[in-house]
Amino acid sequence: MFYRLAGVRHTSYAADRALWPVPVDRWQIRALLALAVGAPFLLPDLYLTSYLLPWLVWSTAALGLNLLMGWAGQIHLGYAAVMAIGAYGAIHAVRLGIPFELALLGSGLLSAAIGLVFGFAALRVKGLYLAISTLAMQYLVDWIISHVPAISGGSQATLQAPAFRFLGVPVAGDWSRYYVALAVCVLVTSFLLNVGRTSFGRALAAVREKDFAAAVIGVNAFYFKLMAFWCSSFLGGVSGAVLAFCYYRAVTPEQFNLDVSIQAVAMVIVGGMGSVIGSYLGAALVLLAPIVLNNLVGAFARAAALPLHQEVLSHIPLILYGVLIVGFLLFEPLGLAKVYANIRNYFLVWPFRHARH
């Protein structure tokens, strides 16, 4: 009904590879972009800065991790460390007087370089061992940041993000910070969308699916795993810098500890491996679920007049959150992206019952 395929004809190979061949998808994207650009006018500043902004930044980060986990099939448990390198790198760079745009790029390159060193060592092992090696990166980077005063600014220190300009415009208010985050997010999203249709993305997927079959058609598996590590670390570094500058406006080591890494992995898994929209949905769920569950449980306890202890009340949402993630792994391992695809497929053939794939 909505997603009419009838009349969608391709007259060139370029058109056949369009990102959104179905007109309604294109309208959806236009509407979403318009909403995203207009959000500061539509939303109260509180919602803009405490919900929408972190969601965009975390979606950017999740996209970066998804490139590594979803496309190249390599797990990374130290992604927050990569983001920390980017955040600290960018803040120090801007403090030294380097323009923000260059600092952003530089923070990505720094993260990518350090990530590559770890990747070089870590990619010699697979699966669980790779997970442990990347975990080591998390601890190592955490430790170095908190023990080197030149980086962290001293023990227990918080580094304030200095004032900065983006493309010549001073970024001071909530609105401008939001637009910086949006710009980076759109750029990263368009990159990830294109990964789905270029030889680069295919090579990553080939390495993920069958490395020996990839090798036999000339794919250097190790090189592409490294490239995935490099790109993913680059995106992680950039999103870490954006997180520090636009959301926290300061940086401390605790913002990027192991919990955050696990959260990033949860975003990718719950959202859907190898899916762009999944990264958004996963980030939304992981960020919002604790808040929503908190409010729900609180409201329910009040409505039912249950004499629950405050301690119990604060732990129930955590339990439900855990149940949610386990539930996803059990019942929809392809994540929220698959749920979205199912709904879309349903409407693709509506009013008939059979979905195409």
Place this chain on the structure above:
Amino acid sequence: MSGERAQPPPVLECRNVVRAFGGLKALKGISLQIEAGEIFGLVGPNGSGKTTLVNAVTGFYPPQQGCVLYRGGDITGMKPHRVARLGIARTFQNLALFRGMSVLDNILMGRHIHMRPSALATLFYWWWAQRDEVAQRRHVEEIVDFLQLESVRDEPIDVVPLGLQKRVELARALAAQPRFLILDEPMAGMNQEEKEYMARFILDVREAHGTTILLIEHHMDVVSSICDRVAVLSYGELIAEGRPKAVLSDPGVIAAYLGTTERHAA
């Protein structure tokens, strides 16, 4: 492009190739030559070392002794992805397609060595990668036409029936425009009609591109009808080589296949 001119080096030459797995000697010194433009059959009972020989050639299990020459150049122990760049393509006995990709993407993957995949080109897709993608797509569509895969082009590979999957794997190998093609049991599990299609495709590939082909196959009717020469392996040794008719009626070969002990090559 027929290879009947004055003595170019053989496309593939194995000299005394030895490969053992622990105590098991899978290849006990195999020497053979495959000339340009040939369809060379490699047969033998299960476990006789056919696939191991292919793996030794393509770099998966480098030979422990002996050497492998491709068009006169030494490729012994070269990594598989480097071997592929020399123009050697292969298919696998048990399908090795990329699940989660469409048929088209699987075949496009075969163009890998002719493309320059990079993250930067992906970022600037519209200005940088698109033209190359479209150019490669044109090659792929020729192969899709050639192997009659139009109807399944956009299907995910997992839902395509087995016989067609085998054909997609051949398409992926052909997409690389190989000069030497190794087919490891391309007809395993196929019915008579599918087998005939596949045999026709193999002949057409040589006809159209002058590709030299090494064919591992158990269906003797196919081997004897399309191969120019045949070699027989048994327990890691080459027990016969020559014209299909002569080789397949050789008592030693029949013994190796049917298990008669009297003329077992030691």
